[in-house]
Amino acid sequence: MDEIWGLLLRIVLFYIYILVAIRLSGKRSIGQISPHDFITGLLIGDLFDDIFWGDQPFASGLVAASVLILMHLIFALLGLVNRRLDRQVLGTFPVVLIKDGKLAWEGLRRERTSEDEINSQMRLQDQEAIEEIKQAAWEPSGQMSLLLKHEARPVQKSELDQVIKGLK
Amino acid sequence: MVAIRTVAVYLVILAVVRLMGKREIGNLGAFDFLVALMIGEIVDEAIYGDVSMLEFVVVVVIITGLELINSWGSFRSKTLRKILEAGPSQIVEHGKIKQKELARERFSEDDLWSQLRLKGVDDLQEVKEATIEPSGSISVVLEDWARPVQKGDLEKAG
Numbered sequence: 001m002d003e004i005w006g007l008l009l010r011i012v013l014f015y016i017y018i019l020v021a022i023r024l025s026g027k028r029s030i031g032q033i034s035p036h037d038f039i040t041g042l043l044i045g046d047l048f049d050d051i052f053w054g055d056q057p058f059a060s061g062l063v064a065a066s067v068l069i070l071m072h073l074i075f076a077l078l079g080l081v082n083r084r085l086d087r088q089v090l091g092t093f094p095v096v097l098i099k100d101g102k103l104a105w106e107g108l109r110r111e112r113t114s115e116d117e118i119n120s121q122m123r124l125q126d127q128e129a130i131e132e133i134k135q136a137a138w139e140p141s142g143q144m145s146l147l148l149k150h151e152a153r154p155v156q157k158s159e160l161d162q163v164i165k166g167l168k
Numbered sequence: 169m170v171a172i173r174t175v176a177v178y179l180v181i182l183a184v185v186r187l188m189g190k191r192e193i194g195n196l197g198a199f200d201f202l203v204a205l206m207i208g209e210i211v212d213e214a215i216y217g218d219v220s221m222l223e224f225v226v227v228v229v230i231i232t233g234l235e236l237i238n239s240w241g242s243f244r245s246k247t248l249r250k251i252l253e254a255g256p257s258q259i260v261e262h263g264k265i266k267q268k269e270l271a272r273e274r275f276s277e278d279d280l281w282s283q284l285r286l287k288g289v290d291d292l293q294e295v296k297e298a299t300i301e302p303s304g305s306i307s308v309v310l311e312d313w314a315r316p317v318q319k320g321d322l323e324k325a326g
Binding site: 038039040042043045046047049050055056060063064067068071075089090091108109110111112113114116117119120123124126128138150151152153154155159160163 | 215216240243301316317318325
């Protein structure tokens with residue numbers, strides 16, 4: 001029975017610790033995830049089980065989680081201070097995959113992205129004609145951004161108003 | 169010691185994620201997701217010192233290497249791509265549901281309608297093609313007459 005109480009206590013304590021630590025580190029959601037957010041999440045997630053099962057002393061878990069969050073903060077701060085470090089080390093730059101309606105092979109090779117994958121991503125964003133794309137890029141968050149050429153963009157209300165005015 | 173090992177593990181994994189490329193972060197396919205889990209699952213032993221740093225690095229290098237070979241292979245060869253990842257499968261063509269494809273993907277008509285509604289579509293006639301993409305999401309491309317008006321259309325008319 002004591003074991004179960006110990007397990008319960010460890011889970012609750014560690015849970016609260018991580019909750020507080022993440023809140024303090026200023027991360028609001030995982031929606032805007034960058035490479036080093038991803039790593040920190042992945043690594044912290046893996047620390048829990050040994051602490052829960054009591055395979056490792058509670059203190060080790062606290063130290064490891066604290067160091068991870070600290071590293072995360074340090075890299076985030078360095079990134080803010082130094083643009084180049086941010087781009088080169090953390091990889092927070094976009095890679096262009098389509099330029100002016102044509103595949104940009106350098107970017108495709110670099111990210112090992114096949115034409116099939118581009119087509120799939122385009123369909124998911126309601127596009128099918130590569131000629132209509134001004135620029136497509138892998139963003140640092142791992143999402144693909146699509147910018148349409150002028151003529152392929154949706155008509156805005158003001159433009160329609162203009163035409164209607166012309167008709168009158 | 170735990171602190172030092174944690175710093176080392178963090179740096180190793182940072183290098184791995186940078187090597188693997190952007191898609192591995194936000195756009196995981198089913199298998200990429202497993203690889204990420206796999207890597208996530210081996211770090212705790214390294215941090216707590218249950219295995220040596222050398223062993224950790226060896227395992228990480230091997231997994232990363234395999235993943236890189238895999239993604240290079242599928243980038244280079246269409247055949248390999250077909251074998252390694254499920255390709256897209258089209259379930260609606262010009263307003264008609266392809267029952268055979270639907271059955272193969274174990275996708276019910278209700279599932280399809282649910283996905284169409286999420287895209288704001290309730291008339292199948294408007295759908296030129298609906299596809300189950302390799303990532304597992306459904307894409308919907310509308311018929312030419314049903315797609316929103318583009319600036320180009322208006323300029324041609326004007």
